[in-house]
Amino acid sequence: MSLHVLSHPLGAHVLTHLRDKTTKPALFRTLSYQISLLLALEATRDLATEKKSIDTPLEPFTGLVLAKPLVVVPILRAGLGMLQPFHDVFPDVSVGYVGLERDHTTAVARSYYCKLPPLANTRTIIVDPMLATGGSAAQAVDVVKAAGGKELVFVCIVASPEGVATMQQAHPEVAIYTGALDRTLNAKKYILPGLGDFGDRLYGT
Ligand code: PRP
Numbered sequence: 001m002s003l004h005v006l007s008h009p010l011g012a013h014v015l016t017h018l019r020d021k022t023t024k025p026a027l028f029r030t031l032s033y034q035i036s037l038l039l040a041l042e043a044t045r046d047l048a049t050e051k052k053s054i055d056t057p058l059e060p061f062t063g064l065v066l067a068k069p070l071v072v073v074p075i076l077r078a079g080l081g082m083l084q085p086f087h088d089v090f091p092d093v094s095v096g097y098v099g100l101e102r103d104h105t106t107a108v109a110r111s112y113y114c115k116l117p118p119l120a121n122t123r124t125i126i127v128d129p130m131l132a133t134g135g136s137a138a139q140a141v142d143v144v145k146a147a148g149g150k151e152l153v154f155v156c157i158v159a160s161p162e163g164v165a166t167m168q169q170a171h172p173e174v175a176i177y178t179g180a181l182d183r184t185l186n187a188k189k190y191i192l193p194g195l196g197d198f199g200d201r202l203y204g205t
């Protein structure tokens with residue numbers, strides 16, 4: 001499995017403000033947009049292209065266009081905070097949804113919703129800001145694979161070593177793109193240093 005950790009000064013800057021506990025939901029949403037935009041560009045660097053012949057105003061030209069449809073699947077609810085930049089950069093993207101919620105005591109994710117577009121012959125990017133135990137991400141990949149997804153990538157904002165190991169074990173072929181690889185999980189399975197509960201901070205709950 002390949003793990004790509006974002007290496008961009010703006011990424012580090014934005015992440016520091018996301019981690020800051022005094023950052024309020026309005027700014028938190030803006031920062032989430034900004035880092036997700038950087039991650040969207042990184043995670044699509046290797047998209048397949050094909051030749052296309054067009055005419056410029058001056059002469060014929062053969063350029064490149066994206067060869068495959070792109071699907072983005074945010075894991076509800078926090079994954080929604082990463083969706084808009086994908087829409088902005090790839091206006092033709094299709095969107096699927098997987099709803100998963102971690103139990104507060106066991107930290108095991110429970111599925112409560114799933115709606116996916118056709119996935120055959122697409123690049124499917126699953127987005128969720130936090131890869132903690134990796135249970136939610138691994139479950140979402142299971143669901144997307146069962147629905148026919150083959151070329152899969154997972155994008156998050158903060159990953160833990162434990163979450164990466166879970167994904168490596170369950171889905172070794174799925175590349176992970178993350179804004180940061182943090183130190184570890186605490187006893188409640190929150191990422192350290194992390195940024196707390198992403199969904200709560202995004203939505204002010
Ligand atoms: C958070 C986060 C991930 C999950 C990560 O969601 O957005 O989906 O926890 O934890 P894991 O790697 O241990 O599975 P949460 O379940 O809190 O739901 P929410 O997005 O509705 O807040």
Ligand code: URA
Nearest residue numbers: 132190191196197198
């Ligand atoms: N979910 C979050 O939102 N944050 C964590 O640190 C772990 C899971």
